[in-house]
Amino acid sequence: MGEQQGRQLASKWAKTAILLSHPSIAPHIPPxxxxxxxxxxxxxxxxxxxxxxxxxxxxxxxxxxxxxxxxxxxxxxxxxxxxxxxxxxxxxxxxxxxxxxxxxxxxGIHLATVDGKPIDYRVKYVKTENGWKYRAIVGRIAKKGLFVTNLCRGGTLVTAAQGISRSLSSGAVAEKKGKMRELTVLSTGVLEAKYPGIGQLGFDYGIDKSGKIWIFEVNTRPQ
The missing domain is CATH 3.30.1490 (Dna Ligase; domain 1)
Incomplete structure (x- = not known):
């Protein structure tokens, strides 16, 4: 069976509203x-x-x-x-x-930066015949002068560990990656309960200058 393309859910508003309903996820979603x-x-x-x-x-x-x-x-x-x-x-x-x-x-979130450029993170999580698996946890550093980090806009891809080390500290890597994984599993459960059939999710996370993790959005057709 392998990885599933799965159900698509385009509306950012619908996904945000569902995640806001969970008391452990809501504090990590910007108003x-x-x-x-x-x-x-x-x-x-x-x-x-x-x-x-x-x-x-x-x-x-x-x-x-x-x-x-x-x-x-x-x-x-x-x-x-x-x-x-x-x-x-x-x-x-x-x-x-x-x-x-x-x-x-x-x-707006004041993101931690690498050489003055904002960085955020993409976690790709896919459903296989053996359950949900991580496919990627990466950092995306914005092109100089831009605030969006998308690779199609000139962003630079780094490992999540490199991104966290360079924007916060090497000592923060395990904790921040662990928290992103925890929020990914929680959020996937909430979304799957509401929308059975989703098969892949791309979570966009940001870490602000104080070290707090934010969920900016969740894609059901992650690039």
Whole structure:
């Protein structure tokens, strides 16, 4: 039988909502809301930095970092940053980028960095005839000047151990990898109970500057 392609679940919102229902997983998910102007305003007031991304999408396409400071607002899309004096101008520009597509707003996380470049982690977990198995646990370092780490956007692949050592410390490797594995197993159980038939999952994790692990999203068609 081998590895299973399995059921697809495209909606980031649906997967996030399911994981938020579990008390041990929820603290590791950044606050997330559907994109509306009111939600954007309140989340910027609370967090100052958010990430706005399509409900359905992959490869870093359409992912925008939005910030608020004393001088107004700004968004960064790939390497381009635009500034806005008013909230209304920011929303108009984001709506133009969205082109009517459903988006999410997620609290921005200040990721640990390697040589000043953010790093996150991909854990690929697949179902085989002998149960769920790990296929990869790797780090992805963003291309200089970008905040997205996707390899198709110029990100660099390293082992998870190398990434954790270089961004935190070598002494943190076993603990952080262990925690990612624990969250992967827990989350897979929750998702499989709700959506029987899923056969492969790609977890995108981030570790912030204080060492806390965050789940950014889970893909059912991991690249």
């Amino acid at each position: 997330t809301k559907r994109f509306t102007a009111n939600h954007l305003r309140s989340m910027l007031d609370t967090h100052q930095m958010v990430v706005v991304k399509p409900v359905v999408g992959a490869g870093g396409h359409g992912v925008i970092k939005v910030t608020r400071n004393e001088g107004g607002y700004a968004y960064t899309y790939y390497a381009q940053t635009k500034r806005f004096a008013s909230f209304g101008a920011l929303v108009a520009a984001l709506n133009k980028k969205r082109k009517g597509r459903a988006y999410l707003i997620q609290k």
